[in-house]
Amino acid sequence: MKHLEKAAEQLAGHLAGGGLRLTRPRRAVLEAVMALDRHFEPAEIEKRAAAAGVHRASVYRILPVLEAAGIVRRVRDHPGRWHYEHVVGHQHHDHLVCERCGGVTEFASPAIESEQARQCRLHGFTETSHHFVIRGVCRQCRAGAAGRKEKTRGRR
Amino acid sequence: MKHLEKAAEQLAGHLAGGGLRLTRPRRAVLEAVMALDRHFEPAEIEKRAAAAGVHRASVYRILPVLEAAGIVRRVRDHPGRWHYEHVVGHQHHDHLVCERCGGVTEFASPAIESEQARQCRLHGFTETSHHFVIRGVCRQCRAGAAGRKEKTRGRR
DNA sequence: ATCCTTATTGCGACAAGGTCGCAGCAAGGA
């Protein structure tokens, strides 16, 4: 992934200007993070990092570093609960998730985005991101009564 | 709140038609739930219920009962993360979640709902439900520089 | 009012996510 390099540079740059050090664990976590698609929870990174000999506690100390470096962003779902998302090179889209085959279809709707903005304005809310998932049955599954049982949904 | 009575009835009715029993713990949890605003996490109920002598494990077993009774609904914030919301006197709406204070604001937008339908039609997708959460900073938090009283949860 | 059946609870052990203090390790400038 080209993104990895870009992120690596970004991290190095960030660390440089602060007397911080580019260590093996940090590099490992960076790679684990970039190997994932978009949204992820610390636990996922924890697992991958562990395989690289990085201790759990370190992962939780490194993730905030990546955030400070502008590589990922920490988002709160609810009080006391967080997850991360990539910041590097992703453009916005929302998802249609099939309940039968698990397939994920992405879609982008300017109409929805602008209506969203209007709603935020209406409530004096400053949006930083949103999560929109529509669940249901996809075309293929409805056509073939049986429903395909698999349809690659991004590697985990 | 008049809602409590209504909910109590609903619960009683639900239990009746199933050989289920209206117990003290269930009544306690029901009251704890109805005493709260609209959205809440199990932990909050757990605390209030504990004060009433209800064991933690019981709370987690009772909440699903209230859901089955149509009193609350389990809402997904993000993969693996849930919270509950009252169903009694509420109609469909989506959520604005503040990243600073964790506050949840509800909103309903016919425009978004219909655009959603259009997108589904466009992709031959049959919707069964959707989850739409906009994250950001609420009015109060942006106004008060420090943000509203952060509902700290065991974090130092 | 008392009995009985059995739905439900309390309990404690567990698993997973996450934080903290501390001593030893190592990045990287001198």
Place this chain on the structure above:
DNA sequence: TCCTTGCTGCGACCTTGTCGCAATAAGGAT
């Protein structure tokens, strides 16, 4: 190579949530 000191591994500990099991108590029957 040496040194400073930023980082890491470790392990103890806290919180949220689940489970099996024996004791308890609804609530219909008598």
